[in-house]
Amino acid sequence: MSAVRALNCAVSNKLSKLPRQWLNVFPRRLSLEESISNFFFSRYELVIANEENEKQVSYKTRHKVYCEEMKFEQKNAASIEKDKYDDRAINCYIKHRPTGECAGTIRLVLPTEAGLSLPLEEKCAEAFEDGALLPSSCDPTSVCEISRLAIPREFRVRQMRSKILPTEKLEKIKQRKSTPFNVEHFPYLSIALYLMATSICQHLNVQHAYVLMEPKLARRMKAFGINFNSVGDAIEFNGKRVPYRVSPNVLATELAKPLQGFHKKIHNKLYSALQFIENKPTHTTRSMQKPLRVAQAA
Numbered sequence: 001m002s003a004v005r006a007l008n009c010a011v012s013n014k015l016s017k018l019p020r021q022w023l024n025v026f027p028r029r030l031s032l033e034e035s036i037s038n039f040f041f042s043r044y045e046l047v048i049a050n051e052e053n054e055k056q057v058s059y060k061t062r063h064k065v066y067c068e069e070m071k072f073e074q075k076n077a078a079s080i081e082k083d084k085y086d087d088r089a090i091n092c093y094i095k096h097r098p099t100g101e102c103a104g105t106i107r108l109v110l111p112t113e114a115g116l117s118l119p120l121e122e123k124c125a126e127a128f129e130d131g132a133l134l135p136s137s138c139d140p141t142s143v144c145e146i147s148r149l150a151i152p153r154e155f156r157v158r159q160m161r162s163k164i165l166p167t168e169k170l171e172k173i174k175q176r177k178s179t180p181f182n183v184e185h186f187p188y189l190s191i192a193l194y195l196m197a198t199s200i201c202q203h204l205n206v207q208h209a210y211v212l213m214e215p216k217l218a219r220r221m222k223a224f225g226i227n228f229n230s231v232g233d234a235i236e237f238n239g240k241r242v243p244y245r246v247s248p249n250v251l252a253t254e255l256a257k258p259l260q261g262f263h264k265k266i267h268n269k270l271y272s273a274l275q276f277i278e279n280k281p282t283h284t285t286r287s288m289q290k291p292l293r294v295a296q297a298a
Helices: 002-016 031-041 052-067 085-086 119-127 153-161 167-175 188-203 215-222 248-254 257-274 282-285
Strands: 044-049 089-096 104-109 143-150 208-213 240-246
Touching: 002 052, 002 188, 031 188, 031 257, 044 052, 044 188, 044 257, 052 089, 052 104, 085 089, 085 104, 104 188, 119 143, 119 167, 119 208, 119 240, 153 167, 153 188, 153 257, 188 208, 188 215, 188 248, 188 257, 215 240, 240 248
Parallel strands: 143 208
Antiparallel strands: 044 089, 089 104, 104 143, 208 240
């Protein structure tokens, strides 16, 4: 055994002295979290919208999904899905680099100094099991609502059919009992949108993010370590919806291990853009000053 260790040490020393270009002949195997990040950032770009033309991308995508595909809202001639909460919201989206199309969008609605409530509380305050869990019971600078997640049909299909790993490596990973989630059917766009929202929440020191969502989506996200905690009963709102609450900082630590690196990459890609968002949710209407197109291919 000592002879084997000596041989391994000698080989390692020799390899360390080889010119860097020679090492390309023996490429390092990427970890699952590196593979996820490389796959995503070679195809997509993250955008925090602030100028009107940037916001229009989110509004048009929402119209396409909520009005045209899902029929949740009425179509309109402008093909824009926008409501009163967008005046105090941060919209962000994912841009498909090859086509320039929006692959998905999400927003964070923030409270204001005027004491306006979050949309979730206006819709279903009576569904909360404990009044102390209502957003209005918290410091208004410490809460937000994540809503209007919208992924167009073609990209919903794409994310279910895309293989983030070569077939051979995928088969090996599927055989491992230690892999925490189904790599073959990985909703990377939905995950990335929630992780973008998480990074913004962390930057704004948001302690509690509220979400009104389908229970089956909450269960699906739980498989990836994104734990939305129910704070009330189900209501009927475009189908069965339940109010949930999550701590962004806790979410970041509870993520499945292969996604922790993905979140760090997302957070790092957004770093420059986040500096243009004031660390005060109460001033959202004048918080951003310049276009924030970021996150080029890795």
